[in-house]
Amino acid sequence: MTFTASPWPNVPYSQPDWPDTWLRFETEYSDAHQPSRLVSHPGVPYVATQTLSSRPTEADLGQVGLDYLTKLHDFLTARGHEPVYLKYAVDSLSRKIVNAFKWLPLWPKFGIPIGSSAVPRLASWNLSRAADHDVPASVILVAAEVYGSDNQISPRAGIRVPMTVEAHGNTYSVRIRSATVEFPAGEDAFLTDLAARAGPSSGPGMLLAVSAALERLYSGDDITSEIANKAGVTQGSVTINDIQFHPQNLMNWQTSPWEFSIQATAHNANPTRVPSPLGYAVCGVFRFDSIGEPTPAGVIKQSDPVLVSVERTPLVTHAAPQGKAFVFARTPPGWAAPAGEAYDWSGRRPTRDDGVLDRFRSLFELAPSAHVDLESDGFRVCVCPGYAPEDAGQPPLTTKTVHLPNGHDLQPRRDTFSAVSAYFNCFRLFRLMKRFGLPPHLFNVRAQPEMLVFYRYGISPGPGKSGRTVNAQVKLDCKTQGKPVIHMNLALAELTKWDRPDPPDWAQPLGIATSGRWIGHEFGHYLLAARLGQLEFDFAHSAGDAIAAIMSDPGSALAEPPGNGVAASFRGITYPFVFATRRHDRIAEMGWAWYGSLNRSVIEDPAAGPCHTKGYLTEQILSTTLFRLYRALGGDTVQADGRADIPRRRRAARMALFLLFRATAGFAQPPSRAEMLELGLEEAGWLTLPPLPLGPSAAPDPWQGGTTHKVVRWAFEAQGMFPPDPQRMHNGPGDPTPEDIYVSDRRPWTEDTLAGPVQYGPGAYVPVSLDWRADARWLSDPANLRVGNRGTAQAQSVGLRVWVGSDPLSPPDPITWNAAAIDLLLGNLAPGGSIDLLSLPQVQTLVNGTVAAPGTLGLILFEVTCPNDRANTDPLAQLPPKAEDSGAGLPETRQALTDLVANDNNLGLVVVRP
Numbered sequence: 001m002t003f004t005a006s007p008w009p010n011v012p013y014s015q016p017d018w019p020d021t022w023l024r025f026e027t028e029y030s031d032a033h034q035p036s037r038l039v040s041h042p043g044v045p046y047v048a049t050q051t052l053s054s055r056p057t058e059a060d061l062g063q064v065g066l067d068y069l070t071k072l073h074d075f076l077t078a079r080g081h082e083p084v085y086l087k088y089a090v091d092s093l094s095r096k097i098v099n100a101f102k103w104l105p106l107w108p109k110f111g112i113p114i115g116s117s118a119v120p121r122l123a124s125w126n127l128s129r130a131a132d133h134d135v136p137a138s139v140i141l142v143a144a145e146v147y148g149s150d151n152q153i154s155p156r157a158g159i160r161v162p163m164t165v166e167a168h169g170n171t172y173s174v175r176i177r178s179a180t181v182e183f184p185a186g187e188d189a190f191l192t193d194l195a196a197r198a199g200p201s202s203g204p205g206m207l208l209a210v211s212a213a214l215e216r217l218y219s220g221d222d223i224t225s226e227i228a229n230k231a232g233v234t235q236g237s238v239t240i241n242d243i244q245f246h247p248q249n250l251m252n253w254q255t256s257p258w259e260f261s262i263q264a265t266a267h268n269a270n271p272t273r274v275p276s277p278l279g280y281a282v283c284g285v286f287r288f289d290s291i292g293e294p295t296p297a298g299v300i301k302q303s304d305p306v307l308v309s310v311e312r313t314p315l316v317t318h319a320a321p322q323g324k325a326f327v328f329a330r331t332p333p334g335w336a337a338p339a340g341e342a343y344d345w346s347g348r349r350p351t352r353d354d355g356v357l358d359r360f361r362s363l364f365e366l367a368p369s370a371h372v373d374l375e376s377d378g379f380r381v382c383v384c385p386g387y388a389p390e391d392a393g394q395p396p397l398t399t400k401t402v403h404l405p406n407g408h409d410l411q412p413r414r415d416t417f418s419a420v421s422a423y424f425n426c427f428r429l430f431r432l433m434k435r436f437g438l439p440p441h442l443f444n445v446r447a448q449p450e451m452l453v454f455y456r457y458g459i460s461p462g463p464g465k466s467g468r469t470v471n472a473q474v475k476l477d478c479k480t481q482g483k484p485v486i487h488m489n490l491a492l493a494e495l496t497k498w499d500r501p502d503p504p505d506w507a508q509p510l511g512i513a514t515s516g517r518w519i520g521h522e523f524g525h526y527l528l529a530a531r532l533g534q535l536e537f538d539f540a541h542s543a544g545d546a547i548a549a550i551m552s553d554p555g556s557a558l559a560e561p562p563g564n565g566v567a568a569s570f571r572g573i574t575y576p577f578v579f580a581t582r583r584h585d586r587i588a589e590m591g592w593a594w595y596g597s598l599n600r601s602v603i604e605d606p607a608a609g610p611c612h613t614k615g616y617l618t619e620q621i622l623s624t625t626l627f628r629l630y631r632a633l634g635g636d637t638v639q640a641d642g643r644a645d646i647p648r649r650r651r652a653a654r655m656a657l658f659l660l661f662r663a664t665a666g667f668a669q670p671p672s673r674a675e676m677l678e679l680g681l682e683e684a685g686w687l688t689l690p691p692l693p694l695g696p697s698a699a700p701d702p703w704q705g706g707t708t709h710k711v712v713r714w715a716f717e718a719q720g721m722f723p724p725d726p727q728r729m730h731n732g733p734g735d736p737t738p739e740d741i742y743v744s745d746r747r748p749w750t751e752d753t754l755a756g757p758v759q760y761g762p763g764a765y766v767p768v769s770l771d772w773r774a775d776a777r778w779l780s781d782p783a784n785l786r787v788g789n790r791g792t793a794q795a796q797s798v799g800l801r802v803w804v805g806s807d808p809l810s811p812p813d814p815i816t817w818n819a820a821a822i823d824l825l826l827g828n829l830a831p832g833g834s835i836d837l838l839s840l841p842q843v844q845t846l847v848n849g850t851v852a853a854p855g856t857l858g859l860i861l862f863e864v865t866c867p868n869d870r871a872n873t874d875p876l877a878q879l880p881p882k883a884e885d886s887g888a889g890l891p892e893t894r895q896a897l898t899d900l901v902a903n904d905n906n907l908g909l910v911v912v913r914p
């Protein structure tokens, strides 16, 4: 291997009697028929380094990935686990067995512009935010099965190994903290698995025979023409996404029948009238009566393939259940009343007159001139001749052009205003993606580069074909050759009231395009369709409700602390301007838990796959979880006067959305379980290199990587992930990590809910205002300083470091830190146990003796760390916030210090005021 790897795991983890609570190794819910595995060890990185004259190659990274998986496999085996899928992976990638597994090429390459080469549907993703894709970079190394000579890749079976690649001069270092393995659900076996089960003497022959069978299936037009004829789709449009293997008798695989199921997308060949579905997901099952066996001469005798069955499902997803209507007004930023004005609660409804609705609008510059083509990088708003009279006669798919009247605004009930709103609301989301280093040409790999947005459209199936419905949808149009086109179809916000311009004289409605929250929901489907080629998660409808809730919360009058005339519970309504039941403050105790009564059917069933969608209730469990994450990251922050601190809430919202968007970009195989998304969000944090500029100007500090994974885990834990026993119903919070040590702070130990108080205990991340007032609850209390263990296992070898710093009250002078004043070993800490730090004379002396110099705040920073639960500042964790005993590496600004301490319960901060 080109790179040199440090021993992994190193001492003490390699000692046979050392508890392996530092390692998360998950087995799936045993009745779920979803063979998937995830492994993570954020505090114990695998590290490989090498001095090279040029950038590491894909082969270099592949060798590192294989070395890591080999060490991981050996360690798990030594500890009595049976990591069978890891064994296949290691044997496959090291070519110990004949197989179809390969590391996929890196895309984009390091330091090279993409050029005009084709965008791969699946690759080892280089997520570098640099313009030339150079290091430092997060790389998601991906292995998948590649079949046949046309490089058909199975997207649903494979391995991903996320890593950071950094350079110091010519020395490159790779760090790995997690890996995931996904395999087809249920009976949908994948080939390497079958070959391994057939045994070492028979398996290689099976791989050859199946490869030959696939060549026959793919040769000529047989496969697509048969599917097209039977499914009623256009032959040229059939795009094969996946193939699965079903030998009828594995022991006699040579002579007994084999079935291959093909999953594809295709264009509807017989659209009756617009709007009928444009695209279908198609599952076709082919059968070989015998697959044969290679003879010594290399000849394989096989029967002809027969198409047994075809099933098709429209590629459509709805925001609203059929037959029900949600009603909205406009996007929330417009709803916050200007300071000093009473909140106009009654004016919010979309049934109000234009004059009332108009008060909730603010001026936004769309373009430098009054003549605007409604298109931007990644999407285009199209004319809607069947629905908007002013577009009549225009060719379909023409870009919508608007002429903005000079000096006065468009009335809300105008088709043109719907078009402008569709553009504005999409533009904001695409702009956010670009700021996150995920522009459409890097993010959208499964569809045509441009999403088409229809600002007034009919919705089908269902009663909304006329376009007179309150709804919206995202569709895949598979008409074109190659990748499908993503369509966003937008109907109406409100049905009863239409307005009649003069002239012309047709009545016009309020479009649903005017609701930024609704567009946020649809954008959740765009993310999945663009990156994974499917409209919904296998385990949930999408993260669209979470996007809508989080992006709209900062600045919303509903999120102001109580006393502004709106009930506090209104903050949890995802679409607040209707009497709808969608909420993002669902209570785990009432069944809205990952392993609770309302999610049971989802975790017990096989993964859905593209032909069956489900997981609608789960979306509210997900939106509640992610909204809690946003709140813990700073979404509850208030100013000195008690009002919402909008810039800091916006910063927290951007961070939460960054983690979600980056997690989506970092998937390879579609995640079969919510745990895969949870880990993806953790990874997005520790893979963030360099720090992320989040703005706005009031809080300019960039967000440092390696600071968010613990609070991500807690947000899911509080919603019932990590249950004590996955086999049993669990309506309540899950378990913490086995060893979870903390420094006490002033946060509440319970949260009041409609189901009564929920107990989190000390050391949790209960959302509080992350401000610097004297009584701020994320800060530690100098009169009550404890170190505890909220985990379920004894914490081994807990160490304490304490630094004293000085914060000048007049920025931009940086915070300065002295060398650690205390560095000692506290010993072991029992689960549930705690130590009074003030009983230690050194700590007592330090706390009593620290005073703030005039014009400064005194700071005392406590770090507790142990091998199985490292503080993010612990140099041995090798995370970006690592702090030396000298104080080097500690934050120099309040915002950075807040990000660090509030999101890591191993850290505690005491502020000493003059």
Ligand SMILES: [Zn+2]
Binding pocket: 317, 318, 319, 320, 521, 522, 525, 541, 542, 544
């Ligand atoms: Zn939806």
